[in-house]
Amino acid sequence: MTVEAFAPAKINLTLHVTGQRADGYHLLDSLVVFADCGDRLTLASADDLTLRVTGPRAEGVPTDGRNLVLKAAALFGPGRGAAIALDKHLPAAAGIGGGSSDAAAALRGLAQLWGLALPDARAVLSLGADVPVCLAPRPLRMRGVGEDITEGPRLPAMGLVLVNPGVEVPTPAVFKALDRKDNPAMPHPPGWASAATMAHWLGTQRNDLEAPAMALAPVIGTVIGAIAATQGCLLARMSGSGATCFGIYESRTEAEAAATALSVANPGWWVAAAEPFTLKPARA
Ligand SMILES: C[C@](O)(CO)[C@H](O)COP(=O)(O)OP(=O)(O)OC[C@H]1O[C@@H](n2ccc(N)nc2=O)[C@H](O)[C@@H]1O
Ligand SMILES: Nc1ncnc2c1ncn2[C@@H]1O[C@H](COP(=O)(O)OP(=O)(O)OP(=O)(O)O)[C@@H](O)[C@H]1O
Structure with a gap:
């Protein structure tokens, strides 16, 4: 079985910083939308978990356990196999959630491939503050440190x-x-x-x-x-x-x-x- 998952660019149309928690994380209020350009993941059934990164923006993106795609896979627990290909089009560390959107797409794709539910909200947030908002890309309002997601306007x-x-x-x-x-x-x-x-x-x-x-x-x-x-x-x-x-x-x-x-x-x-x-x- 092979599953395709699109990881669109995230855009913060607004980004208001409204406070700071005791642990240093900031409270945000942001209108988030997604663009129809992004990275593409292909996830195929396999005995072992592997990741191959290709595409015009692959250079410098980690291919080992530091990659958010593999961190996302680890949330489903050990011993599960998938051959994951990540076709990188978005620049990294660029404010458009490249890694976060990849992680969210991996969660969606692997849940489908393995017939499992998505990991719980706290685990998803542990991947990065932007990962929850990237899980179901559409216009959304993001508050808290990134975990409080409500519908945005049409x-x-x-x-x-x-x-x-x-x-x-x-x-x-x-x-x-x-x-x-x-x-x-x-x-x-x-x-x-x-x-x-x-x-x-x-x-x-x-x-x-x-x-x-x-x-x-x-x-x-x-x-x-x-x-x-x-x-x-x-x-x-x-x-x-x-x-x-x-x-x-x-x-x-x-x-x-x-x-x-x-x-x-x-x-x-x-x-x-x-x-x-x-x-x-x-x-x-
Ligand atoms: C700035 C935004 O892109 C707006 O959408 C996100 O809040 C950042 O999301 P992200 O890159 O997934 O962030 P993380 O990987 O969780 O955090 C990176 C670093 O950003 C800072 N950080 C992030 C989110 C947040 N609400 N407050 C913070 O202060 C922290 O110093 C943290 O160590
Ligand atoms: N799949 C991935 N794609 C890009 N970078 C990744 C990936 N996995 C891990 N990284 C690492 O994460 C770092 C941040 O990349 P990312 O694209 O998530 O940042 P960002 O665009 O600042 O995100 P945000 O908009 O959420 O702040 C990079 O420097 C890179 O080393």
Whole structure:
């Protein structure tokens, strides 16, 4: 038996840091959506558990027990076999949940392959704060340290552009560089009739990690400026702890034109055009 699992890029349209727990983890309030670009996992029945990493962004991704895919597999308990192939398209340590989305896709795929229930919520969270939100990709509001997930609004049609300038900004360093930990929460996202009204509302909200990430990697400011300057861009902002930034457009066609212009002007940057992605629930 072979199972395919898609690991879409995660985008934090907003990311409000509202407090800090005694253990150092931060309280978040974030509107999370997914893009239809991402990594692809193929999971096949096998006697032993193995992982092969290929694809344009495979370089530097661990293939041993440090890989979140193998950590995800370990949550089902020892002695289970699967031959896992991970086709890597997303840059790592980039604020778009590459590893977290891979882990979540591995959990979905292995549960199906092995005919098992998903591990419990606490175990899933132990893989990373972003893994719970990546389990069933769709527009979601994420609170707590990442474990409190509620439905987000229905999204209007839109195009998205993702841009990573090739600098890795480690998440702990960005949180450490954040001045204020007790920022205001996000109001209830109302739902929007168009990409323009959505972008206008998002423009009144924030990513509180943008300024500290920019202090560590000033090129993030250059990326946001370059996205904002493209034809038809309605909003440009950083995702997660960076350094990937996104732009919102009225349509995929506009996003594709902007992505082409950004790639031509900045050949060293990773650039992708996309639309929001929702995983269809598995048939019972
Ligand atoms: C910034 C976000 O990408 C927003 O979606 C996530 O909260 C980060 O998710 P992640 O990469 O899965 O995070 P983890 O691997 O659990 O944590 C990495 C590090 O980020 C910091 N961290 C993460 C999540 C959180 N709510 N508070 C934190 O302070 C901690 O220093 C932690 O050691
Ligand atoms: N499957 C994987 N893909 C990419 N990186 C992985 C994977 N498994 C483990 N890692 C390690 O995890 C680190 C963080 O990568 P990841 O892509 O999850 O970070 P991120 O984009 O900052 O995530 P987030 O948006 O959740 O903060 C990398 O430096 C890499 O060494």
